[in-house]
Structure formats: C-alpha cells, structure tokens
Amino acid sequence: MTTLELFFDLVFVFAFTQVTQLMANDPSVQGALRGLVLLALLWFAWCSYAWLGNQAHADEGVVRVTMVVALGTMFVVALTIPESFVDLPGGLFAPLVLAACYAVVRLVHLACYLIAAGDDVGLRHQLLLTAIPVGAACALLVIGGALGPPYQTGLWALALVVDYVGIWVAGTSGWRLTAPVHFAERHGLIVLVALGESMVAIGVGVARQPIPWAVIGASVFGIAVAVSLWWLYFDVVAHVAEGVLAQASGEQRSRLARDSYTYLHFPIVISIIFIALSLKKVLEYVSNTGDHDLTDPLTGVPLVALFGGVTVHLLGHVAFRHRNTGTWNPHRTVVAVVLAALIPVAWQLPALASLGLVAALLSGLVGYEAMKFRVARDEVRHHNADGPKEA
Known part of the structure; x- marks a missing residue:
C-alpha cells in the first residue's frame, strides 16, 4: 500500500x-x-x-x-x-x-x-x-x-x-487482481476510515458544550460501539477473507473480489456512517440540556440509524462470510434480528439508554465470540490466515 x-x-x-x-x-x-x-x-x-x-x-x-x-x-x-x-x-x-x-x-x-x-x-x-x-x-x-x-x-x-x-x-x-493482500488491506483501511468518522462524530456532537457525567457516559458507550465494530471486522474476519481471496485465482478471484469487497463491503462501510450520525445525535441530546432533557428518547431517523445501522452492519458481515466460506454466522444474525426488533422499544427509552443498550449487545457479542472461538481465533491470527472458519 x-x-x-x-x-x-x-x-x-x-x-x-x-x-x-x-x-x-x-x-x-x-x-x-x-x-x-x-x-x-x-x-x-x-x-x-x-x-x-x-x-x-x-x-x-x-x-x-x-x-x-x-x-x-x-x-x-x-x-x-x-x-x-x-x-x-x-x-x-x-x-x-x-x-x-x-x-x-x-x-x-x-x-x-x-x-x-x-x-x-x-x-x-x-x-x-x-x-x-x-x-x-x-x-x-x-x-x-x-x-x-x-x-x-x-x-x-x-x-x-x-x-x-x-x-x-x-x-x-x-x-x-494481481495483489489480493493489497486489495483486502485497502478495503480494511476504508473500514477504518468510516470508523474514524464515528469517533469524530462523538467529539463533534459535544463541541463547545460543557462536559457533565452524562456526556462522559455517552462517550464511553459510543467508544464501546466503535471498538466493537472494529473488533468484529479486524480480529478474525479480515484475516480469513484475505486468506480466501489469496487462495483463489484467475476469474474466480476477480469475481470473489467484486462480490465480497466491491459490493458486500458497501453495507458494512456505509452502515458505519449512519451509526456515526446516531452517535452525533445522542451526544447532542445529552450535552445540550437547553434543548433536550436526559429523559428524551432518540426517535425517527437517528434511532433507526443506530439500531438499523448496526443491524445492517452485522448482516453485511453474515453475507460477507457466506460469500467467502459458504457458511452462516448464527450469533451475529441473532443479534442483528434482536436489534431490529428493539427499535419500537428503544423509541420509548432515553437516548442515552438506547445507546447503552446497543453498546451492551455489541460488547456481549464480542465477548461471546472471543470465548467460544478462542482456539480457532488463535489459529487464524497466529498460524494460518486461511484456517478455521468457525469465528
């Protein structure tokens, strides 16, 4: 690169x-x-x-x-x-x-x-x-x-x-596609760029505002969401996909690159921008007490961007894995469905609570995968980049 x-x-x-x-x-x-x-x-x-x-x-x-x-x-x-x-x-x-x-x-x-x-x-x-x-x-x-x-x-x-x-x-x-590792790394970098935008959104959302405890809490939740999204992609998924792409050859490699990266990375990357929008709005809610109360719920497009954005992001991972390995990821699918189902419930919750709920679900998913697939994770990360596909 x-x-x-x-x-x-x-x-x-x-x-x-x-x-x-x-x-x-x-x-x-x-x-x-x-x-x-x-x-x-x-x-x-x-x-x-x-x-x-x-x-x-x-x-x-x-x-x-x-x-x-x-x-x-x-x-x-x-x-x-x-x-x-x-x-x-x-x-x-x-x-x-x-x-x-x-x-x-x-x-x-x-x-x-x-x-x-x-x-x-x-x-x-x-x-x-x-x-x-x-x-x-x-x-x-x-x-x-x-x-x-x-x-x-x-x-x-x-x-x-x-x-x-x-x-x-x-x-x-x-x-x-002569350099598959380079190609995979380029797409990993654009995922990082999008995640960087989510971090910027957290800071911009509280610019020129006092920093009470509610803002600290919302920032922690926002960082937890961003770190979880980073972990879910870069801990194992990126390594496995890179190995699969490197093993393919000829038109099979080109088709895999088109499907997995040009098209299936679109929901993975773009959903992060919508999540960044929701993080920005939550931070505005909890920092600007003149216009909002801490009990005010996050509603409309910002709420859908938060829960729906994470849902789309996880389903993008599921589709990405299936295209690369031919297998499904049931636990990420379940969390995606739960998040979508929680939108009507979150419509009644304070904005800070909604963000905390998403952060808890994503952190729980990361912890579950890290424990359940720790052996496979170690194999993929340290021994064989195209090895076990369980994680």
Missing part, C-alpha cells in the same frame, strides 16, 4: 464527515435518502481506484498523476456536499459542480486504467464494456445536477442503479 493511496483516502474522510453533517442537519427520511445516494456515489468512486491501484503502482507514472487529479477533484465533490441538494445563492450551482466533478473522477479513472492495461486484450475489453454503464450513469448525474430538485434525486438514484447493476452485468472475465 502506497502513501499516495493513504493520502487519497483522506479526502474520503472529509467526504464522509460532510455527508454525516448533511444528514444531521436534516434528520428526516428525505435527508437519509439523500445521504445514502451520496454515500453510494462516494463508494463506487473509491472502489474504482482500489481496483486501479491493484493493477499498477499508484505512485508511479500516469497512475500517480491520475490519483492526484482524482484526489483534488474529489475534494471539490466533498466541498459541495452541504449544497448538493439545496444550493446556496452567490456561487456556482453546487449540484451541477458535484455531478460534473464526480464524472471527471470516474472517466479519468477509466482512461488511466486503459493505459495501465497495456496489451492485455481481455482487460481492455472489460474496461470498454464497463465504460457503457459508467458513461450512462455520469450523464444521468450531470443532467440531474443541471436540473436540480425535484428531478435531481430521482435521476441520481437512477444513475446509481445503472452504475451498480451495469458493472455487475458486465461480469468479471477481464478483470485482473
């Missing part, structure tokens, strides 16, 4: 923070859907460059120049996120700027990939095939950005459908 790739990811730290703030300013269903559309756009942009960096060294030649151009253009995309659906007067029309810059990021990526493909006919054919849905999606984004509301959201959502479905239909026969 190169330092330029790490530098590239810092732009997505900023972008994720911008989306979280956008949803926090409009904690409605509409705000959540807009946030989801933006996150889906950011995700495929990041994934595109993760594949490119696996084909050729990211810090050499034309790939380096492309990464720098994409980095700067994505920063402009991130800057326009607060105005992505409601443009402010006095400047450029932000929705169009975002769409145009995003199109540049995706199209420059394809052009660079064609150069990096060299004389690999199969890869060049795959890229030209992929360019069809990417080009159509970019066109829909630019048209939607130019028209603005009320057509914008629908056209951008349609662009995502064209992009995600089109790339899936295009298949994997021409893709090459």
Whole structure:
C-alpha cells in the first residue's frame, strides 16, 4: 500500500464527515435518502481506484498523476456536499459542480486504467464494456445536477442503479487482481476510515458544550460501539477473507473480489456512517440540556440509524462470510434480528439508554465470540490466515 493511496483516502474522510453533517442537519427520511445516494456515489468512486491501484503502482507514472487529479477533484465533490441538494445563492450551482466533478473522477479513472492495461486484450475489453454503464450513469448525474430538485434525486438514484447493476452485468472475465493482500488491506483501511468518522462524530456532537457525567457516559458507550465494530471486522474476519481471496485465482478471484469487497463491503462501510450520525445525535441530546432533557428518547431517523445501522452492519458481515466460506454466522444474525426488533422499544427509552443498550449487545457479542472461538481465533491470527472458519 502506497502513501499516495493513504493520502487519497483522506479526502474520503472529509467526504464522509460532510455527508454525516448533511444528514444531521436534516434528520428526516428525505435527508437519509439523500445521504445514502451520496454515500453510494462516494463508494463506487473509491472502489474504482482500489481496483486501479491493484493493477499498477499508484505512485508511479500516469497512475500517480491520475490519483492526484482524482484526489483534488474529489475534494471539490466533498466541498459541495452541504449544497448538493439545496444550493446556496452567490456561487456556482453546487449540484451541477458535484455531478460534473464526480464524472471527471470516474472517466479519468477509466482512461488511466486503459493505459495501465497495456496489451492485455481481455482487460481492455472489460474496461470498454464497463465504460457503457459508467458513461450512462455520469450523464444521468450531470443532467440531474443541471436540473436540480425535484428531478435531481430521482435521476441520481437512477444513475446509481445503472452504475451498480451495469458493472455487475458486465461480469468479471477481464478483470485482473494481481495483489489480493493489497486489495483486502485497502478495503480494511476504508473500514477504518468510516470508523474514524464515528469517533469524530462523538467529539463533534459535544463541541463547545460543557462536559457533565452524562456526556462522559455517552462517550464511553459510543467508544464501546466503535471498538466493537472494529473488533468484529479486524480480529478474525479480515484475516480469513484475505486468506480466501489469496487462495483463489484467475476469474474466480476477480469475481470473489467484486462480490465480497466491491459490493458486500458497501453495507458494512456505509452502515458505519449512519451509526456515526446516531452517535452525533445522542451526544447532542445529552450535552445540550437547553434543548433536550436526559429523559428524551432518540426517535425517527437517528434511532433507526443506530439500531438499523448496526443491524445492517452485522448482516453485511453474515453475507460477507457466506460469500467467502459458504457458511452462516448464527450469533451475529441473532443479534442483528434482536436489534431490529428493539427499535419500537428503544423509541420509548432515553437516548442515552438506547445507546447503552446497543453498546451492551455489541460488547456481549464480542465477548461471546472471543470465548467460544478462542482456539480457532488463535489459529487464524497466529498460524494460518486461511484456517478455521468457525469465528
């Protein structure tokens, strides 16, 4: 992994923070859907460059120049996120700027990939095939950005459908994945980036507010949630998946990489951003006693983002494991179902209690897995990265 790739990811730290703030300013269903559309756009942009960096060294030649151009253009995309659906007067029309810059990021990526493909006919054919849905999606984004509301959201959502479905239909026969460990590590890093956003949300939620005991308690619960999410992914899951990907070869490896990382990591990563939104809101509830009482419940989108976000995250793990090993994870499935079922109950609980409940369930899940699968865990982590699949 190169330092330029790490530098590239810092732009997505900023972008994720911008989306979280956008949803926090409009904690409605509409705000959540807009946030989801933006996150889906950011995700495929990041994934595109993760594949490119696996084909050729990211810090050499034309790939380096492309990464720098994409980095700067994505920063402009991130800057326009607060105005992505409601443009402010006095400047450029932000929705169009975002769409145009995003199109540049995706199209420059394809052009660079064609150069990096060299004389690999199969890869060049795959890229030209992929360019069809990417080009159509970019066109829909630019048209939607130019028209603005009320057509914008629908056209951008349609662009995502064209992009995600089109790339899936295009298949994997021409893709090459020469460095599976690098690829797995890149996706592990973006999970860390999302988790970092959850930590930032905890701090931002209490900025410029007094720090009473309730804030300390909420912070501890929030950290427990973030650490649990880190543990559930990096303790064993990441090691096993990396080993399975390394053992595969040819098109089987490319297909596995597409399924497990490009698509199944989407709910794993994006759910963390929604969880970060809920952490930010809980901290605002317990710190701003002028607007909220400690007995006030967390309701609406923030509550669903907390319980539903963790549910989606755990089910993403379940699907990820099944794609890699062909087995199911019953205990994570059970906890996910319990969290979803608790949403109506939590609607009546104080916000701090709701967060504490989620933290307790996740911490209990981590403790259960650490004890029940301690032997398998030790084998995977210290002896055989593609060994036992029980954990």
